[in-house]
Amino acid sequence: MNTNSANLMALAPNTSNKRETVCIFGTGDFGRALGHKMIQCGYSVVYGSRSTQISNLIPKDAEVLSHAEAAQRAVIIIIAIQRQHYNFLTPLAEILHGKVVVDISNNLKLNQYPESNAEYLAQLLPGARVVKAFNTVSAWALQSGALDASRQVLVCGDDMEAKQMVMNIVHALGLTPLDQGSLLAAQEIENYPLQLFPMWKFPVFLSLGLTAFFFFYCLALDVIYTYVYENNNFSFFIAITIPNRVCPVMALILLGLVYLPGVLAAIIQLYRGTKYHRFPDWLDKWMLCRKQLGLIALAFASLHAVFTLVSPIRSFVRWRTSKGIISQALNNKTEPLDTTNAWLSDSYLALGILGFFFFVLVGITSLPSVSNSVNWREFRFVQSKLGYVTLILCTAHTLVYGGKWFLSPSAYRWYLPNIYMLSLVVPCTVLVVKFVLIFPCVDKPLTQIRQGWERNPKSSE
């Protein structure tokens, strides 16, 4: 501890002119950007390069030396070269012994190599204290200072002291270091900047596919059918009417799909009588993208809400309304208030509003900062209890809205059901199975299984 704190004192002396010297191997774009930034923040920077002639691209205040000379000047050496050239470091192994060697490399593809670049570097330089850092920041962001995005620098390494030294530099550059543990985390850190919403891919493609299907289904029934049989040109339905049919259907189906895997998992566990068998792969993956499915469902529900609210402003709706009123006026009569109709209309609106309200509540708790500030019990309460309340309200909303048309033959154009009937299949299935699962005679064994009890302990060998 004694030498240690003496060391650390030396690293962070009192004023900026006393910042330590950092060596950067490689004068590529990122190496230069990092050097610029470090000089701005008061560090001395020495570049190690094959050709030691000073290029005008390199920051003015930096020196350029051979790799060996540069490495001797500093305790911290940043390797700003690509993995395929790491071999040239082997002869420098002795000079780099005991030094803090920072791997900042990124790959072009996920899991491009069997081991991470940082671990490969550690194998090449067994005596060096390798730290992975800075790969999650872009050169452009470093240089422009326009760090609107994440200022987080993921750092990992096996040597605590070396890691701390690198994290101090990260701090000094105005970034936020996040300690990710030992060098084993390097693979994940290197994959991190290559990802483009990996968890969203399946839910997004599923939604796009379903949306396209329902869109053309509605187009056929509402526009083409009307044009063919009733000779009405309702092509403008494409803009609002059809989207406003597809959105609620998508929202309800996706919301059902959020709760379906949980119900399936319960059935599988009850059937197997144990929780110690893994679920099939597809179910595991499905469960992991429930949050994304739910958020897409919420997006569709929001669009449905706005499309609905906007309807009184639509030219077509205003025309239809005034046509109805004028025909009444011309017939010299006033229709009395139909209380049943008023009840139906108000109930499905109220159910929809409440369902949407709870849906938004559940959505807000899935914001990272909110879900981090609740404990496991509270999170389950919101996501499970309030989620089922949402599902029940939204299903009821759809049932009340379209209930009267189930038995009407005019709802079956070309013998096809209206799409809101299709939308009810998944949520109703989930709700019925869930209703069965909360019966005590089913719930009790399920709870036991989830607490670790097994029906046939021997048979699971």
Place this chain on the structure above:
Amino acid sequence: MNTNSANLMALAPNTSNKRETVCIFGTGDFGRALGHKMIQCGYSVVYGSRSTQISNLIPKDAEVLSHAEAAQRAVIIIIAIQRQHYNFLTPLAEILHGKVVVDISNNLKLNQYPESNAEYLAQLLPGARVVKAFNTVSAWALQSGALDASRQVLVCGDDMEAKQMVMNIVHALGLTPLDQGSLLAAQEIENYPLQLFPMWKFPVFLSLGLTAFFFFYCLALDVIYTYVYENNNFSFFIAITIPNRVCPVMALILLGLVYLPGVLAAIIQLYRGTKYHRFPDWLDKWMLCRKQLGLIALAFASLHAVFTLVSPIRSFVRWRTSKGIISQALNNKTEPLDTTNAWLSDSYLALGILGFFFFVLVGITSLPSVSNSVNWREFRFVQSKLGYVTLILCTAHTLVYGGKWFLSPSAYRWYLPNIYMLSLVVPCTVLVVKFVLIFPCVDKPLTQIRQGWERNPKSSE
């Protein structure tokens, strides 16, 4: 099972041999789940158990030994047994001397024991380096990998090095360790997973009570009165009309209740002439749940907004509109534009929209990630200044909306005031008192008191 875990091992391939051995005392559900997860992440796991016969529930790659033997194999010993059985550890005190002993226990009730389990463990094993961790994660979440919820593991302990070792394991399992300081924090950490929105209880029950009261008040005046005296069946008002009367009233009252304690506190401080006396308990508690009251008020305001926007789609409203138009048409006359009416209608809508806008702004800044990124001065600016702007706009919205009915006798059915009149009591009181408090002759002594000045320094002895 076998191929399965082999599969998972392959994910962290040539690295597993680097991880240290961890000992787990207890083969209950959480102990097994934790062991499974640790083996997956490359640790060797040794179970300490009373019966050393290998159960098929225990992960395949783990050994099961007696407690004493298991403890000797590892530096880190995780105690996955319940507090009431901690006594059996006393004879092992010598073996556990200097070891890192991790307490992962939870209680069934808040503050069940005088001292936390971890502190009790530290008393039993004076030589051990006790660390509290993992109690905030559920076994189910660990096993299913479906960690949608918080990945945060709260860690505390008196020994820095021991704590760091445990935090490294937490990292390796893909969770986020949060250092909570010394073992004194264990009580709070053990209470944490037992809480179910503790700060929300009072505001939620208060709102439910008030909502029920106002709902039945409206039901009596709007549905029952109309049915009795006018013989109109407006029972469908229950779905939207009455909720849309109750919601704004609740929003306004709760918003007033957010600012009332601040005003009361100022009065008490002015009266006492010092800030060094504690406020009464009820006021302290009230002040601590202002954020929750405000968010519930925002929820009611949002519902009010949607209920209002939905009104032109309602069957009843469309019927009423067309009835009005038809009666004009049948009388062959067109009413001229009433400019006063247009002014009133547009003003209360505009005031409501602006009030709601500022309300949402204040709500957004209470998101944890937003309020963490502003400083104290900015937070006070938003919550206090913008909050009062919201309160003023919403009160004005209500006054303009209902002003014309204050003097109209028909507004007093059964001699009871309309509920929007009741809703104005709290916010108007707050605004009037606040208005008095910002007068310089009142504001100056208050500011002095808040900076530490006392009117009667001697009398406060």
Place this chain on the structure above:
Amino acid sequence: MNTNSANLMALAPNTSNKRETVCIFGTGDFGRALGHKMIQCGYSVVYGSRSTQISNLIPKDAEVLSHAEAAQRAVIIIIAIQRQHYNFLTPLAEILHGKVVVDISNNLKLNQYPESNAEYLAQLLPGARVVKAFNTVSAWALQSGALDASRQVLVCGDDMEAKQMVMNIVHALGLTPLDQGSLLAAQEIENYPLQLFPMWKFPVFLSLGLTAFFFFYCLALDVIYTYVYENNNFSFFIAITIPNRVCPVMALILLGLVYLPGVLAAIIQLYRGTKYHRFPDWLDKWMLCRKQLGLIALAFASLHAVFTLVSPIRSFVRWRTSKGIISQALNNKTEPLDTTNAWLSDSYLALGILGFFFFVLVGITSLPSVSNSVNWREFRFVQSKLGYVTLILCTAHTLVYGGKWFLSPSAYRWYLPNIYMLSLVVPCTVLVVKFVLIFPCVDKPLTQIRQGWERNPKSSE
């Protein structure tokens, strides 16, 4: 007072004897508040003061000694006095040698002194281990416990061990310490609590100015012109009609201004043939406030959405609608559905809804917790790709809405264009230039330049 603090002591009962003694220099408001809080949390507190007579304002359980005596009692000394009195510490330099000296001071203005208070303190006491902390917390918040706002305490210091000791105290007081690195960060930490939304100033003033301009522009064209030439009193347009014209215009212009600097930067880089020249200062500043401009644009867009949705409820709109219907009814005719009109009306509504939807999506990702959980590639995808989709949709929405009036002479009152025409200038410019920039013959050199290539490497010397 006595019973009171005894009460609070009981909350952390048998643990208080474990905490160390802390010395506080200065008995001002913040010193007393901090002392109170520390005693509550189990620390022993010794005050160092010029006059050692016990004032009744000082917490009962604290001792008051001379500075020298008090400093000898504790390892940690908190300096709760103002910078201008730091001189008196010079004679104590020897006693404070090796001690942890905590600077908690704040200044009255940003960058009031050339060096930070903590660095000045470190110069005065070369042997002391100076740590900056607690200046971001208010005395009022510490005392009232009403820490709704940020619980973050920014800590910096050169001595790791000293910093850790202070961070332990911060934890013990229920606050969250954030390690900001070495003492060089002190200047920034001291400036932090003085800021009032520094990044928001320019965007807010710009928006206010533009809003005022467009408001009076509309007032002239819509209210005054109508009053003068058509003798109609449409003064009530001030409440909703005119705001609902200004809001979309502001939203579109500000959204254009978010993407304009990026386009300008690309042109400058193409012209210069290098990225290693700094942009002009105004462009740098503009780029740094793009997020704020975008959020203000989103606020205007939201207001526009609500103002539009509310329109069917407006007294004026209902009067206009019924007037139209009645005149049709009195003429005994029904207008047929105008399909072109229905198409136009539905398209601009649909475009507006989709544009707003993407706008909100982009807005959500700028929440700190969301943008921290995405990587650089994902952030750029959302902010750049989805942002341009938003801009295209919103521009199209405006074009379809007002397209028919471009050629109509009645749209040019007083020979001035309608404001939605003005609003199209900035976004259309951005879109046209961006369209040119994505042509391969322009995009390729730009990409090369951004990767570090230079057209005239020598000339940049």
